[in-house]
Amino acid sequence: MSLVAVGTVAFDDIETPFGRAEKVVGGACTYISLAASYFVQPVQIVSVVGDDFPEDMLSEMRDRGVDTTGVQIKVGEKSFFWAGRYHKDMNGRDTLDTQLNVLANFDPILPESYKDAKYLMLGNLTPQVQMRVLDQLNQRPKLVVLDTMNFWMDVALEDLLKVIARIDVLTINDEEARQLSGEHSLVKAAAKILGMGPKYLIIKKGEHGALLFSEDEVFFAPALPLEEVKDPTGAGDTFAGGLIGWIAKTDDTSFENMKRAIIYGSAMASFCVQKFSIEQLLELDPIAIQKRVQQFAQLVRFDV
Amino acid sequence: MSLVAVGTVAFDDIETPFGRAEKVVGGACTYISLAASYFVQPVQIVSVVGDDFPEDMLSEMRDRGVDTTGVQIKVGEKSFFWAGRYHKDMNGRDTLDTQLNVLANFDPILPESYKDAKYLMLGNLTPQVQMRVLDQLNQRPKLVVLDTMNFWMDVALEDLLKVIARIDVLTINDEEARQLSGEHSLVKAAAKILGMGPKYLIIKKGEHGALLFSEDEVFFAPALPLEEVKDPTGAGDTFAGGLIGWIAKTDDTSFENMKRAIIYGSAMASFCVQKFSIEQLLELDPIAIQKRVQQFAQLVRFDV
Numbered sequence: 001m002s003l004v005a006v007g008t009v010a011f012d013d014i015e016t017p018f019g020r021a022e023k024v025v026g027g028a029c030t031y032i033s034l035a036a037s038y039f040v041q042p043v044q045i046v047s048v049v050g051d052d053f054p055e056d057m058l059s060e061m062r063d064r065g066v067d068t069t070g071v072q073i074k075v076g077e078k079s080f081f082w083a084g085r086y087h088k089d090m091n092g093r094d095t096l097d098t099q100l101n102v103l104a105n106f107d108p109i110l111p112e113s114y115k116d117a118k119y120l121m122l123g124n125l126t127p128q129v130q131m132r133v134l135d136q137l138n139q140r141p142k143l144v145v146l147d148t149m150n151f152w153m154d155v156a157l158e159d160l161l162k163v164i165a166r167i168d169v170l171t172i173n174d175e176e177a178r179q180l181s182g183e184h185s186l187v188k189a190a191a192k193i194l195g196m197g198p199k200y201l202i203i204k205k206g207e208h209g210a211l212l213f214s215e216d217e218v219f220f221a222p223a224l225p226l227e228e229v230k231d232p233t234g235a236g237d238t239f240a241g242g243l244i245g246w247i248a249k250t251d252d253t254s255f256e257n258m259k260r261a262i263i264y265g266s267a268m269a270s271f272c273v274q275k276f277s278i279e280q281l282l283e284l285d286p287i288a289i290q291k292r293v294q295q296f297a298q299l300v301r302f303d304v
Numbered sequence: 305m306s307l308v309a310v311g312t313v314a315f316d317d318i319e320t321p322f323g324r325a326e327k328v329v330g331g332a333c334t335y336i337s338l339a340a341s342y343f344v345q346p347v348q349i350v351s352v353v354g355d356d357f358p359e360d361m362l363s364e365m366r367d368r369g370v371d372t373t374g375v376q377i378k379v380g381e382k383s384f385f386w387a388g389r390y391h392k393d394m395n396g397r398d399t400l401d402t403q404l405n406v407l408a409n410f411d412p413i414l415p416e417s418y419k420d421a422k423y424l425m426l427g428n429l430t431p432q433v434q435m436r437v438l439d440q441l442n443q444r445p446k447l448v449v450l451d452t453m454n455f456w457m458d459v460a461l462e463d464l465l466k467v468i469a470r471i472d473v474l475t476i477n478d479e480e481a482r483q484l485s486g487e488h489s490l491v492k493a494a495a496k497i498l499g500m501g502p503k504y505l506i507i508k509k510g511e512h513g514a515l516l517f518s519e520d521e522v523f524f525a526p527a528l529p530l531e532e533v534k535d536p537t538g539a540g541d542t543f544a545g546g547l548i549g550w551i552a553k554t555d556d557t558s559f560e561n562m563k564r565a566i567i568y569g570s571a572m573a574s575f576c577v578q579k580f581s582i583e584q585l586l587e588l589d590p591i592a593i594q595k596r597v598q599q600f601a602q603l604v605r606f607d608v
């Protein structure tokens with residue numbers, strides 16, 4: 001219950017071997033909140049857009065239980081914009097353009113109704129903005145999940161470490177775990193990173209699945225082998241949205257339930273990549289999600 | 305029951321970030337047979353060495369239930385030799401030297417006692433040699449597993465395809481599956497490769513685990529996150545040895561049992577990489593193996 005998510009709401013130009021999509025809706029918070037909304041409502045989001053962002057889309061999000069009270073609309077300014085081209089193997093991508101626009105001076109303001117958040121998802125953003133959100137809460141949430149990336153390790157490590165010290169779950173990819181810890185072995189990397197504050201570390205490996213570490217346990221969640229990946233954009237954010245949505249719905253932060261949360265997150269991400277932009281995330285239903293989750297269970301089931 | 309394994313018995317020079325080992329015992333068939341010997345004995349091997357290969361080692365293998373009747377010892381010649389250096393991340397390696405020596409003219413001769421093999425493991429070798437082995441059998445084995453690599457796809461594709469048409473299980477890595485099929489999606493790659501003859505395809509992804517495909521089922525086996533990987537040499541062969549050893553022991557080639565076989569293979573490989581060369585493979589016991597297999601089960605266990 002009571003879930004707040006912070007991140008970008010934006011436009012993307014996306015090019016993959018399967019096609020192009022221009023000025024489509026994107027942004028970490030968009031993916032996170034749409035994914036989470038299948039598990040819990042409302043999802044109270046904190047973000048900023050320009051007046052070029054379609055009111056229709058915000059309205060669509062509200063219809064799905066996303067509370068947009070915390071979305072600032074900057075008149076006369078433009079929304080954050082990212083353009084990227086995926087490599088043929090889909091595992092790498094080149095950023096072709098980044099226009100910060102409204103994000104350049106983003107000061108997140110939490111509405112009063114958000115300040116008692118029990119669950120908080122901090123999407124990938126500058127660590128200073130993430131910290132500003134933490135500072136406005138009336139009390140520490142039951143669980144804070146932080147998503148970040150190598151860029152912030154390069155340019156704002158000190159700030160990032162301060163945020164990491166105040167959260168419960170960190171989600172990064174394998175290369176980022178190695179960079180942050182200075183350890184090549186993910187087991188050693190996890191031990192070091194958990195020493196920085198978080199109770200859980202989730203290492204995302206894309207098509208190779210995800211690892212969950214606590215101080216004394218480890219869990220591996222597979223990725224579902226898919227016939228076609230059309231557009232990986234937003235997969236990590238969708239994963240985070242499914243994860244925090246499941247946790248908020250069940251109100252259970254145990255390791256056992258984190259495992260389930262990762263499977264739900266992985267299932268949502270597996271849907272996300274099958275179409276461009278947020279398209280697939282608008283078309284799901286609980287039965288389809290449950291069926292997909294069972295495919296994950298089936299995929300790794302064996303008896304010895 | 306009745307398991308024949310074909311492949312190299314050789315020397316390696318190995319350099320990893322953890323150290324160097326010079327002129328240590330290596331070769332696909334060495335790893336395969338030592339791993340398989342924990343599950344079934346005898347393991348009847350077919351290989352060739354020079355008179356520089358230590359009789360002590362062959363004797364040690366015999367003590368472990370490896371039948372070396374099919375190992376040709378070429379007097380006045382030298383054993384196959386490979387030297388390689390692993391990259392810092394252990395995922396890539398450079399070959400520094402390859403001396404074919406006795407392998408240059410290797411003509412595998414199956415002793416009479418081998419010709420009714422129920423299970424056959426064709427280790428990575430030139431497809432012509434693999435074919436020569438198949439041609440000497442009195443009847444088709446119950447299950448033939450083939451390991452190969454991109455090199456043979458580059459230089460002997462036609463021969464390789466003929467061998468693939470005659471086997472039941474193909475084990476290759478993800479890049480090789482893509483090369484062989486011309487498909488990037490592993491799901492599509494698997495469908496194409498299964499169309500070439502095999503009943504099962506195993507795609508090895510190293511530290512990312514392995515996928516098993518049949519015509520209508522898929523299984524994912526995780527890799528165990530390890531604190532330290534000292535030397536990846538022979539991991540794929542050890543995987544194959546554990547796999548075929550388990551199948552031969554249980555005499556069950558169903559999809560359900562292939563899943564178990566892959567877990568046993570993965571467990572054996574996870575031991576192999578923890579020390580240099582075959583060192584760790586000489587020090588195991590059934591209890592340690594069973595314990596390791598349970599770690600794999602624990603790693604992916606969740607309920608939804």
